[in-house]
Amino acid sequence: MSVILVTGGSGLVGSAIKHVIETEPEGSRFGKKPGETWIFARSSDGDLKDAAATKALFDKYKPTHVIHLAALVGGLFGNMKYKLSFLRENLLINENVLNASHEGKAQKVISCLSTCVFPDKVTYPLDETKIHSGPPHESNFGYAYAKRLVDVQNHAYNDQYGSNFTSAIPTNIFGPHDNFDLEVSHVIPALIHKCYMAKKNGTPFVVAGTGKPLRQFIYSRDLAKLFIWQLREYNEIDPVILSVGEDEEISIKEVADSIVKAVGFEGEYTFDTSKADGQFRKPASNKKLLSLIGEFKFTPFDQAMDETVAWFLQNYDTARTGKK
Incomplete structure (x- = not known):
């Protein structure tokens, strides 16, 4: 046992x-x-x-x-x-x-x-x-x-x-049950919440920075x-x-594009290039993992994003949004 x-x-x-x-x-x-x-x-x-x-x-x-x-x-x-x-x-x-x-x-x-x-x-x-x-x-x-x-x-x-x-x-x-509080959340849950609010209020969806940095x-x-x-x-x-x-690094712009599509946002969508980008990239190797685990299939990014956004929309009233 x-x-x-x-x-x-x-x-x-x-x-x-x-x-x-x-x-x-x-x-x-x-x-x-x-x-x-x-x-x-x-x-x-x-x-x-x-x-x-x-x-x-x-x-x-x-x-x-x-x-x-x-x-x-x-x-x-x-x-x-x-x-x-x-x-x-x-x-x-x-x-x-x-x-x-x-x-x-x-x-x-x-x-x-x-x-x-x-x-x-x-x-x-x-x-x-x-x-x-x-x-x-x-x-x-x-x-x-x-x-x-x-x-x-x-x-x-x-x-x-x-x-x-x-x-x-x-x-x-990132994924369901993340912290979507705009004050403290990481980039994906923050952008999902911002995009949702922009769609709800009919306001522009503005992403801080150029969108060029890459992340895994x-x-x-x-x-x-x-x-x-x-x-x-x-x-x-x-x-x-x-x-x-490392070959699956995704730019912040690609992340934002995926969120716009998953949320169904059709309004104005821009990047505030006056805001800092932070570190451009900090790639990590998964060679040790792959040498040990053998076959493993990662969920395609857009599918994972669709599932995360769907969970957020279905659970907005109880999710960690900082809006209580």
């Missing part, structure tokens, strides 16, 4: 894992296996910043496996303003989850990192060997160091106790399958980048 505890279980990736487990054929590569119990914990189930609350959660469910997604996350400006908060709260969450996993004798833990753990000055493409080769970008060093330290903890637990603790590094994630986007339900694969089939302590390939 296996009990898989997913922290951050109601967020973007946790919801996607729940969807895959509930919809893939039972016993298939990504479906629920006989004898498995999946627990999707949310913040209301226990404050992971608190060691006693974390221990109580683990004592309640006694997980044999953990997918650790819970984190304090935010956009660029939040990271810049509250560096200590992002450092301290994520250090507490990660310490408590890994310690509770160790004390509860969990067989395996996968923690979710971020590409922001990589150094600011680095040669591209990013790969798993470059995480500790220089300091992260100044703008989010609190969050980045807290996440980077998970890799250090994983190796320390393995060295001292033989623990099978590892981590995943996804690129830019991974659909949350594809990422969910990769987490399930990693849980069952990946047994290294070193992290693995979970992403589409």
